[in-house]
Amino acid sequence: MGVDVDPKVRDETIVASDAAGVQSAVAQLSTRIAVRDIGSPLALRQRIVGDDRLLLTSFGIDTHLHVESAITGAVAIARRREGDLRTVTNGEEVDAGRPFLLRPGRAESWSREVTADILSVDLPALGAFTGHDESALHFGATHILSPELQRHWDLTIDHVTRVFDDPELLHNPLIRQAAVDAVFAATQHAFDIRSVADRPDTRAGTDAVGRATAFIDAHLADPLSVGDIARAARLSVRGLQNAFARVLDTTPAAYVRGARLAAVRAELVAAEPPQTTVADVARRWGFAHLPRFAQHYRAEFGEQPSETLRRSR
Known part of the structure; x- marks a missing residue:
């Protein structure tokens, strides 16, 4: 069965054997990236696949490479498979022996004979997924918070890799969206990504x-x-x-209930008993279930609402 062309999908492989080719390849990872040093002989293979929400780059180079980049509009999560890798994000060195997150800002890496997976997560898309404006997102951890979360995250990345490796699945927008959403959810929990206001x-x-x-x-x-x-x-x-x-x-709901109970009590204290009933006051403040209301009232004030009404002037 043929596969429809989806303009949102990107799938390209780059093989380079000279400095210009390597520079061109790594420039695909960021619009602001610079190669500071590169060894020889050169042999680089890179595949970038995904869509405008998530790109997965499989990267391998047979020499040493030093790059510096400015990450904007995205976050990057890297998973080293083989080789030596040292990375600094915004002045903080990370442990490259396990998956790590590069926050927006400046990043620098030194690698030698390394193969790795790099996920580029679009910030506006991540913000829309979490329900927050991208400017309000706080990235709590550069490493996954627990072994259990890492196992789940690794399985999720393996799943999206299988989806992206199958042209029919990659070009199916519903399947691709579900896979990308799964990555967003796993990444949000694994790296403690939340709203600044939630901190x-x-x-x-x-x-x-x-x-x-x-x-x-x-x-x-x-x-x-x-x-x-x-x-x-x-x-x-x-x-x-x-x-x-x-x-x-x-909780907010308990606070509202307490405030309304206090309003009921104030009204009962000031009421004239012949003209006022507990039921009327309770319903006026939103308490439709009178037995439950009486339980909450007694727990809050240590007496039944009818007792408060009897003592009123």
């Missing part, structure tokens, strides 16, 4: 919780969803939940 070591969480609670207090009588609160806090839903857990040791 536990910044003040952003505390400030965001302040914005969230102010929004809740101002709209307590209105329908509130976690999404509404997250947008007001300028966080993702996950970031909002993490921030509330870290700062207030609770």
